[in-house]
Amino acid sequence: MTEPILEVRGLTKIYGALRAVSDLGFSLEPGEILGLVGPNGAGKTTTLRCLAGIIPATRGEVRIGGFDLFRAPVQARQHLAFLPDEPRLFEYLTVREHLNLTARLYGVKDWVVRAEALLRELELLDKQDVLPSELSRGMKQKLSIACGFLHDPRLILLDEPLTGLDPIGIRKMKQSLKARAEAGAALLLSSHLLPLVEELCTRILVIAGGRAVAYGTLDEIRSALGAQTNGEGASLEDLFIRITQAAS
């Protein structure tokens, strides 16, 4: 059995009186794409931010590539890329400088070759000396993706990764995500675009009110739900509505 790239046990995040994430547990093996879905306020973004090390968890354990995220964060983050829905960029660095910065941070020796390939793939080759303020929303998203992919991360966390991309960009992004999974990366994808999740993900985790309410492949969820509510053959959208309504 392959060693999981991401292991989450008992992940809990509490804001004052609000329990945003409660006792979440799952794992991700190389080549897997896990879809994280749930209604607004379910705790998806909080979960992703905890897994990326942006905010500390109140309780629980997260291991990335065998390293405890809270005890050995530097080693754990070395294997990680986090692509938020709103691209986070330094407004004073050009496209190429962003990639140069990322290369040094992750020690990517052949970054020039990799950066050129990524920029070509993402159609940013002619924007290398441009500042983020001169890029469109979609282009900023592409730059954020290029920075995230530059060091070939073993775990990629994506929060609504297609926001701002044009149809061609969306198609290329989907192909790229599949290719990375085939190459051995594990992906955790949070999105409200259920057809995208259905198309890409090998397993799905549905959360509501910070708790996992369904977990498994689409067929597993279907059959588990079908036993109770005739869910056979239903789309993820149908299942999502039934699951979340039942949870609320």
Place this chain on the structure above:
Amino acid sequence: MLSILWFIVAASAKNRVRAQLRRLKQPRYLVATIAGLLYFWSVFLRRLRWDGAFGDLPAPMRVLIPFGAGLVGVLLILPPWLFPKQRAALTFSEAEIQLLFPGPVSRTSLILYKLARSFLLIFISAAIATLLFGMRISGHGLWFLVGMWLALALLTVHEIAASFAREALWLRGARGVAVLFAGIGAVVLGAAALVFRSLQQLSLPDPDTLDLAGLAAFVEQVERTPIGRALLPFRAPIEAAFAPDWIHFARAAALAAAVLFALTLLLLRSDHAFEEASVIAAERRARQLEARRTGHRRLVHSQVRSRHLPATGRPEWALAWKGRIAARRLFGPQLFGLVIPVVGLSGMLVLMVRMGAPIHTAPGWNGALGLGLFLSALLLVVLGPNAVRADLRMDLPQMDLLRTLPLSGAQVVAGELLGPLGVIVTAQWACLGLALVVSLAGELPQVPVPLRIVLVLSAAVLTPTLTLLGLIVHNAAVLLFPGWVAVGIERARGFEAMGQRLLTFVGGFVVWMVALLPAALLGGVALLVVWTLAGPILAPLAAVVASAVLGFEAFFAVVLLGRRFDAWDLTLEAPPG
């Protein structure tokens, strides 16, 4: 429309107060608010006079102040006409553009809405001015309040009207611009003719015997001339504020109100350039807000080229490299701007010394310039970290990104500090190097050449660690009290903000002093030893000792701040996204 205005204003105020009250549950914000209230009380409220002994303004001043205000008013109405590229006066927020522009709201209603909002804010400003000094100097608080409100409202409405008229004329192309300048020319010529006619009617007072009462009498004489009468609308609001009785107040206030009404009517009827003026301004405002969200408010000079960063090596240098680029692109001109006035002031200082000193002890011009550059390097220790904010102060809004980097907290803090440090120290060393070269070529009789070299070397050794200490103090404030740093769209206001600034300043000063103490002690001992052994020539060694102590302190501070960075829970500082 007024109900919408009231709703927006009331809801915004209520929510702001509610958020501030919620923050008071955290002790540091409570302390800041108490400090702010105490400061406000000690500076303003304590000095208020409630005994009714108002109106201690000398009688001649009641004539001179409105006249002077009228002249100032003339000066203030000129720029919106003379400088056509100035900002548009009517600006809408992003939310207003999004919600109100596409809504079933007429253009007139939108202008009225903005005017009403401006008038309300002006009223608050006028009320504060009345409370703080108006009641005391005017003698009648209500009249002062009305007068001040009318004056500020007139300026505001005029600025908006001028911006509309200007935009409308500019949109007409060369012909419109010609009309604009012809109009300005006609007004200037008309004013000149009035001044000429008025001068013929005036008997100028004898400057040798002129006192305050004589000047007031002369001004009264001017007020009766054509130019004085032309100035009447400009001085009317302030005349109302300082009116000696009800009749004068009513007459002046009615005139000012009539002018305000006429201008407002003109504004509401103008159908040109409203969209252009307001949308352009809104876009500019959106860019400013975006810049504020991303942590910096200046233009990025992308033409500043960067050097290629090798992909291997210590990763924190990547942040230092990033910071250096940011410092050069965002703050480079500012740093340069800091040096020039310091050199200039030093030059003036030396000039004054030179004028007062015997010629054989006075410094030559080269020496003076060298001294100015030397002082600039030292002053940059304090001013540099204040001006070059290309560190955590700028990157706080990008904390999500920083937290995902494969770096420890100490590495992030160190990397963030090294960028601006490099830029400031480069400027300091350039100043010191130039100071030495220039002073060697010139005369500085009281500072022999060997001493100049010793001083420059000592300063070169000390400035990096001293500057680093300053940067640490500023960045510690960001990590320890992030709510007090002005980033993001929700900026601290009111008493809390006042207290925060006060406490941050005092806290920074105390930390600075405490950190300097060990370095000063050990450096002082070292200086004593080397001075006794070899005289001043080895003084830079003492600077090395002091700098090493500061370096150790900085190292431990970075480690501690790194721990704080690692343990930092963003959600405790801001609501979850």
